[in-house]
Amino acid sequence: MSKYGIGQPVLRFEDARLIQGQGRYINDVNLHGQAYAVFLRSPHAHAHIRSIDTSAAKLSPGVVAIYTGGDYAADGLGMPKVSMQRKRPDGSPMFAPARPALCMDRVRYVGDPVAMVIAETLAEAKDAMEMIEVDYAPLPSVTNTGEATGPGAPPVWNECPDNISNFTERGNKAATEAAFANAARVFRRRYVVTRVHAQYMEPRGTLGVYDPGEDRMTLYADVQYPHRVRQMLAQSIFRVPESKLRVISGDVGGGFGTKGWQYVEHRLTLWAARKLRRPVKWTCERSEAVMADEHGRDNIGDIEIALDADNRFVGLRLHMLANIGAYVGSDRNLLSPFGMIGTVSGVYRIPAAYVQVVGLLSNTNPTAPYRGAGRPEAIYLIERLIDDVARELGIDRIELRRRNMLPPSSLPYQSPLGPWYDCGEFEKNLDMALKLADIDGFADRRAISKANGKLRGLGIVNAIEQAAGTAQPEYAEVRFNPSGSVTLLMGTKAQGQGHETMFKQILNERLGIDPADVQYIDGDTDRVAFGMGTNGSRSTVIGGSALFTAAGKVIEKGKKIAAHLLEAGQEDIEFADGIFKVAGTDRAVSLKQVAIASFQSARLPPGLEMGLYENATYLPTKDTYPNGCHVCEVEVDPDTGQVRLDRYSVVDDVGTVINPIGLKGQIHGGVAQGVGQILMEQVVWDRESGQLLTASFLDYAMPRADSLTAMEVKSNPVPTKFNPLGAKGAGEAGTVGAMPAVMNAVMDALAPLGVRELDMPATSNRVWSAIRRAQAG
Ligand code: MCN
Numbered sequence: 001m002s003k004y005g006i007g008q009p010v011l012r013f014e015d016a017r018l019i020q021g022q023g024r025y026i027n028d029v030n031l032h033g034q035a036y037a038v039f040l041r042s043p044h045a046h047a048h049i050r051s052i053d054t055s056a057a058k059l060s061p062g063v064v065a066i067y068t069g070g071d072y073a074a075d076g077l078g079m080p081k082v083s084m085q086r087k088r089p090d091g092s093p094m095f096a097p098a099r100p101a102l103c104m105d106r107v108r109y110v111g112d113p114v115a116m117v118i119a120e121t122l123a124e125a126k127d128a129m130e131m132i133e134v135d136y137a138p139l140p141s142v143t144n145t146g147e148a149t150g151p152g153a154p155p156v157w158n159e160c161p162d163n164i165s166n167f168t169e170r171g172n173k174a175a176t177e178a179a180f181a182n183a184a185r186v187f188r189r190r191y192v193v194t195r196v197h198a199q200y201m202e203p204r205g206t207l208g209v210y211d212p213g214e215d216r217m218t219l220y221a222d223v224q225y226p227h228r229v230r231q232m233l234a235q236s237i238f239r240v241p242e243s244k245l246r247v248i249s250g251d252v253g254g255g256f257g258t259k260g261w262q263y264v265e266h267r268l269t270l271w272a273a274r275k276l277r278r279p280v281k282w283t284c285e286r287s288e289a290v291m292a293d294e295h296g297r298d299n300i301g302d303i304e305i306a307l308d309a310d311n312r313f314v315g316l317r318l319h320m321l322a323n324i325g326a327y328v329g330s331d332r333n334l335l336s337p338f339g340m341i342g343t344v345s346g347v348y349r350i351p352a353a354y355v356q357v358v359g360l361l362s363n364t365n366p367t368a369p370y371r372g373a374g375r376p377e378a379i380y381l382i383e384r385l386i387d388d389v390a391r392e393l394g395i396d397r398i399e400l401r402r403r404n405m406l407p408p409s410s411l412p413y414q415s416p417l418g419p420w421y422d423c424g425e426f427e428k429n430l431d432m433a434l435k436l437a438d439i440d441g442f443a444d445r446r447a448i449s450k451a452n453g454k455l456r457g458l459g460i461v462n463a464i465e466q467a468a469g470t471a472q473p474e475y476a477e478v479r480f481n482p483s484g485s486v487t488l489l490m491g492t493k494a495q496g497q498g499h500e501t502m503f504k505q506i507l508n509e510r511l512g513i514d515p516a517d518v519q520y521i522d523g524d525t526d527r528v529a530f531g532m533g534t535n536g537s538r539s540t541v542i543g544g545s546a547l548f549t550a551a552g553k554v555i556e557k558g559k560k561i562a563a564h565l566l567e568a569g570q571e572d573i574e575f576a577d578g579i580f581k582v583a584g585t586d587r588a589v590s591l592k593q594v595a596i597a598s599f600q601s602a603r604l605p606p607g608l609e610m611g612l613y614e615n616a617t618y619l620p621t622k623d624t625y626p627n628g629c630h631v632c633e634v635e636v637d638p639d640t641g642q643v644r645l646d647r648y649s650v651v652d653d654v655g656t657v658i659n660p661i662g663l664k665g666q667i668h669g670g671v672a673q674g675v676g677q678i679l680m681e682q683v684v685w686d687r688e689s690g691q692l693l694t695a696s697f698l699d700y701a702m703p704r705a706d707s708l709t710a711m712e713v714k715s716n717p718v719p720t721k722f723n724p725l726g727a728k729g730a731g732e733a734g735t736v737g738a739m740p741a742v743m744n745a746v747m748d749a750l751a752p753l754g755v756r757e758l759d760m761p762a763t764s765n766r767v768w769s770a771i772r773r774a775q776a777g
Pocket of ligand 1: 541
């Protein structure tokens with residue numbers, strides 16, 4: 001087995017470059033003559049704009065231009081399209097208000113952009129921005145999900161008085177009602193999933209460029225889907241052929257879903273660059289990011305489960321309110337709560353289930369997929385509920401889970417909410433994780449904690465999610481150069497996942513090519529023919545399968561050349577480990593020699609086209625279902641309410657593991673984001689004024705190294721048969737399991753004190769208050 005093949009713990013090739021400061025992030029890109037843009041953003045959650053006066057600002061030193069919504073509208077550019085069709089609960093069409101590039105008559109959340117100032121320097125742009133006079137007439141606002149609809153909720157849009165944008169339902173309502181009617185016991189709970197911001201290491205940025213010679217625009221931006229961004233900008237905004245636009249996404253310092261799509265700053269800097277005939281650059285500042293970006297999650301789930309007399313689950317019902325923000329700028333703003341709610345029945349056999357999701361408008365930033373995009377929320381709901389049910393029934397929560405879990409013999413399994421689980425060993429994951437977590441030692445550890453005046457809690461969670469979906473294909477191209485080295489072009493876009501290493505491993509496994517001979521390219525629409533980009537943990541499965549398929553075509557063509565070179569019949573040629581061989585002989589030629597020969601007409605069989613470059617576009621036929629078990633142990637100080645993460649163990653099944661180190665990194669990072677959300681992170685607005693209270697790291701708490709603990713991660717791979725690699729997605733799996741695992745551990749620690757209700761984030765203050773409330777009865 002090659003040291004670079006599939007399954008090898010190869011250190012990331014990209015890191016040597018990145019840790020030496022040689023990465024090329026968006027803010028590293030600077031062009032001669034560029035001007036600097038800043039955005040004036042609304043200080044109000046909701047206000048009517050009476051007037052905008054830019055006259056004094058325009059005279060400020062260094063100002064190149066100041067644009068408002070009127071200027072943009074006058075140029076007649078288009079709007080992004082929303083293709084998802086939904087309805088409102090009364091059957092009327094979905095209310096999906098488009099977001100303007102710059103607001104004209106109303107602002108609808110703190111941070112809504114109102115004007116763009118462009119100047120010779122960043123400082124001059126900021127100075128001028130302060131001189132713009134906007135006369136706002138503030139309006140009542142609503143930011144809180146639970147208050148966004150119903151009596152007294154101020155409408156975000158006059159055209160939609162109840163703030164209900166859309167409604168989705170899934171499952172069999174009648175069967176579920178019957179299951180509840182006949183059940184021995186029914187349990188109901190409300191769980192709140194808070195709103196968070198991705199807080200990438202690198203805030204967003206864009207550099208718009210116009211080439212008058214070619215009448216062509218180039219957008220440098222840290223986006224996850226360069227080709228889709230190009231298509232949207234070309235077709236919907238600028239109405240030019242895609243060939244008139246290039247999108248380049250270089251190194252990206254974290255995306256996590258919310259750098260997925262087209263932000264207004266992209267089209268505005270491009271538009272301004274074309275108007276001004278010079279590059280226009282915008283870099284989001286850290287203090288601007290929470291105001292400027294899409295956010296993640298934010299929903300309230302009322303979930304109910306029905307059990308029979310043997311404590312088997314017979315029905316599941318969920319009514320969810322999802323806060324989608326002030327606009328539906330693209331399909332992305334509809335994706336999170338809806339797309340993945342199918343896995344809310346978890347790894348359990350629940351014959352009847354029914355889910356309703358109501359998408360609510362509010363005076364907040366639009367929400368969009370953020371690591372897990374609905375799947376952490378789904379597992380959070382079911383796994384918290386199971387713990388609460390077990391506690392209320394006074395039975396063992398592991399036993400309750402085992403009793404209801406889907407055994408391998410029941411797979412493939414058609415869930416009542418849509419997903420079709422093809423394979424997995426859920427109970428084995430659980431057994432392995434309990435062992436890894438030393439569950440047998442928990443009682444002793446709890447006793448020690450107690451002796452020290454602390455509470456210890458254990459959270460055990462079975463996770464499953466739907467990843468690498470079938471909706472979009474992916475592209476790969478393997479290009480040999482005349483000297484036998486290779487250029488590998490991928491339609492996915494790395495944001496830190498280690499794609500270069502992972503794809504070179506697949507190429508090495510399939511073709512035996514030394515990674516040192518391979519140049520890796522992604523993120524440039526002029527160089528890579530096509531791509532859907534990176535989201536939904538799809539790159540390894542779909543991009544990797546495209547690469548596997550393209551490499552297969554290399555082998556097929558290579559066999560023809562090798563047969564000719566070895567003077568053998570093509571059917572006698574075998575290929576393995578980078579060598580073509582005449583079966584049963586020692587006559588062989590390497591792929592590299594074959595590639596070199598492919599550029600030399602005299603060495604080719606008659607009629608065979610010269611060169612060796614193959615590509616493939618791969619569309620999977622089935623989604624993948626990564627799954628696993630997370631076990632978390634926390635210690636809580638009852639005097640301060642402080643939660644300390646003490647132990648964390650994960651057993652994951654992501655099918656074939658391409659790179660165990662890369663996978664561990666993904667699990668660690670995903671768990672860290674789950675821990676962050678449960679223990680401290682939250683975007684908060686003042687309820688009355690709608691003011692954003694957590695715009696900076698002074699107020700928005702982020703996990704640090706000491707918020708985490710060493711993690712034990714093991715794999716229990718059950719390869720899927722539905723892609724040639726047998727891989728399942730992994731990039732979000734850590735977060736899916738971590739949110740419920742940490743919260744369940746906290747609740748387990750607090751249970752002896754009688755605490756039964758607590759929502760995230762489990763900050764010291766909230767935990768302390770919950771303890772005091774419970775003690776007060
Ligand atoms: N991997 C593996 N074997 C598998 C699957 C994955 O070894 N069967 C490893 C590989 O090292 C691969 C990595 O895990 O490079 C991630 O693979 P995959 O699950 O295909 O996920 P994507 O590459 O498509 O990344 C998307 C996913 C998502 S949706 C979010 S959100 C997220 C995440 O990845 N954002 C990230 N991880 C992130 N990691 C970083 N550093 N930065 C982000 O923005």
